[in-house]
Amino acid sequence: MxxxxxxxxxxxxxxxxxxxxxxxxxxxxxxxxxxxxxxxxxxxxQHPEILWIGCSDSRCPETAILGLQPGDVFVHRNIANVIHYNDMSSSSVIEYAVVYLQVKHIVLCGHTSCGGIAAALANKRLGLLDTWLMPLRHLREQNLGLLNSLGPQEAAQKLAEINVRHGLRTLKENSIVLDAIEERGLQLHGVLYDVASGILRELDTDEPKDVIHARIHTFKTFKTEVVH
Structure with missing residues (x-):
């Protein structure tokens, strides 16, 4: 047998x-x-070429939905794939992946039917999660007119997309990420996973090159001033 x-x-x-x-x-x-x-x-x-930042949702296992194998993807997941400036967990993962593993791609993935997104839209007290979801609630307030003009499902999907785009902007303000973009062409991608179909959809998250170069120059100037 x-x-x-x-x-x-x-x-x-x-x-x-x-x-x-x-x-x-x-x-x-x-x-x-x-x-x-x-x-x-x-x-x-391990020699992964992709850093995947996604949601902790059990329906979004990155290796499975990408059709890849163990060793192909370095992973960080949290509730609603939120990128916090002061989150030591995600910051440590990003630094290790970019500096030591030398990944070529960072993928930030949101998804449909996200409980964290629904909680941010509902604006109910949840305990410890209230602090974690604060960036999402700020995004909701900043886009309240647009979100209120949509039905519940469309509003949830729109906030999920906004969250991914905002997270990518936050990543592009990370000096470690900026250095890797300039020095070796690190690429950042935003995607939305449809749990009803299993399909990933790429989001338009491109920024003008002059904006990125200006940000890189700003960080270089800041680091030089700190050293002096």
Missing amino acids: AADSAILVPQSSEDAYQLALAKNRQWASKTAKDDPALFPKLATG
């Missing part, structure tokens, strides 16, 4: 954890058979 066929996967959904462990053994066995070099290669280190 083949190794993978001997692995018994629980049929009951009562214990999700045990089911997950069994599925892992099944996956590892099949993967090792289909691509014998993969796990030995991963054991030597």
Whole structure:
């Protein structure tokens, strides 16, 4: 009997954890058979070309929806894929990915039917999440006229798009990211994942090159003044 066929996967959904462990053994066995070099290669280190910043939503697993393998994508996920200036977690991930892993692309991904977006639109008290979602609520207030002119589903999708575009602008104000853009052509992308179809849609997030160059020059000037 083949190794993978001997692995018994629980049929009951009562214990999700045990089911997950069994599925892992099944996956590892099949993967090792289909691509014998993969796990030995991963054991030597990682060389991803993409940093993926997405939402923690269970319906948006980046490696699965991209059709890629372990080792292909470096990942950071949080509630509603929010980019905070003072968030040490995302800042650490960005620095490690850009400086040490030398990723070639940063992808910021929002998605439809996002609970964080819905919470920001509803403006209800949620506890600790209120602080986390504050940037989203600011975006809602800044675009209130537009959002109020749309139906609930369209407004949620529009705020998700606005959130991605705002997050990319924040990333482009990060000196580490700016240096990588100028020195080695790091590319930034904004996408929206449709959970109903499984399709990623690219958003128009381009900025004029002179705007980016001006920002780079500003940071260079600032760093020079600090040193002196």
